[in-house]
Amino acid sequence: MSTLKLIRERSATLIAGVYNSAPIAGHVAGMIGQSRPKWQVDVVAPGDIDMNRKLVPENSRVWQTFKRTHKVLGAFGLIGGLAIGLVLTLTNAAVFASSPEMTLIAFGLYGLFGGLLVAGATALRPDRDLAAMRISDAAAEHKWTVVAHARDEREADYLSDVMAQSGGRVIRSL
Template sequence: MNSALHLFGERSLTLVAATFPDRGSATRAFHALRTVSPRKLGIALITPSDPRLGRKMEPESNGIWHTLLRSHAWLGLAGALGGLALAALVLAAGWPAALASPRATVALGGVYGVFVGMLAAGLLTLRPDRARVTAQVREASEHGQWSVVTHPVSAHEADVAQDLLTLGGGHVLRSL
């Protein structure tokens, strides 16, 4: 497992969705995905004005909390270490302001490093790439369109889903 993946509590990091103008094409694409996917639970059909749209778009709510906790812990620590290393470099370079108060330089380096790490963790938890896809699917649903959403757990699964949804005539949306 990639060490970057330890920051995430979700199994599926990518979101692949497609919007369709009618029920028939969405249903055909949905069944095509279910035929080739060994994980049938990661695929959802979203109807116009679907009351369960949020749950279908983000089925791993516990995983999101784990992502929040893991990413803030690890990136906060990494930020602190990076800030301390930067403070040490500034002191080693002989910057007069840093040398005038080395303890404050080290303390501020650590605090600012934690702050930067926590900001990065917050951005990672918010997943703006997924939010964009979710917003477009929500808008399509509000305008009477159908959507198919899948939560692939590998790059191969994401590529297969994207290809099948494109072949099915959908407007495909994909997060990173």
């Protein structure tokens, strides 16, 4: 699905490292943030009122992802459902051949709804919610979290390795 470019955010993966103290978290954030833009690396402190902005720095792009996934996957689902309905109609099975129009409509709607369900799961990305919940729990335990938004899989692996090697408990979304 990556070739369809459904995700409109610059970063699809959230990497976080949880640390016991502010100096360690600040050092790690400074180390990995040297060659990256400001939006990509941040530190979440206990009681941080800007936590949501730090976890999702691209709110406007999330809406673009939502619209794009629903248009593309809804259309794919509709076309797939219509294709299945057409194949079933052409098999001349009595139940489908007796009403080919209703078969096409029913399977087209099933495909459309299925595509929209997949689009919702893709756009909302429940894996990010789980990571955000763990980061929030760490803040409630008075721990500091370095949050990084990886642009690709290679960068996500690098950031995970750096945070783990620096003694952090790594949290990663898909």
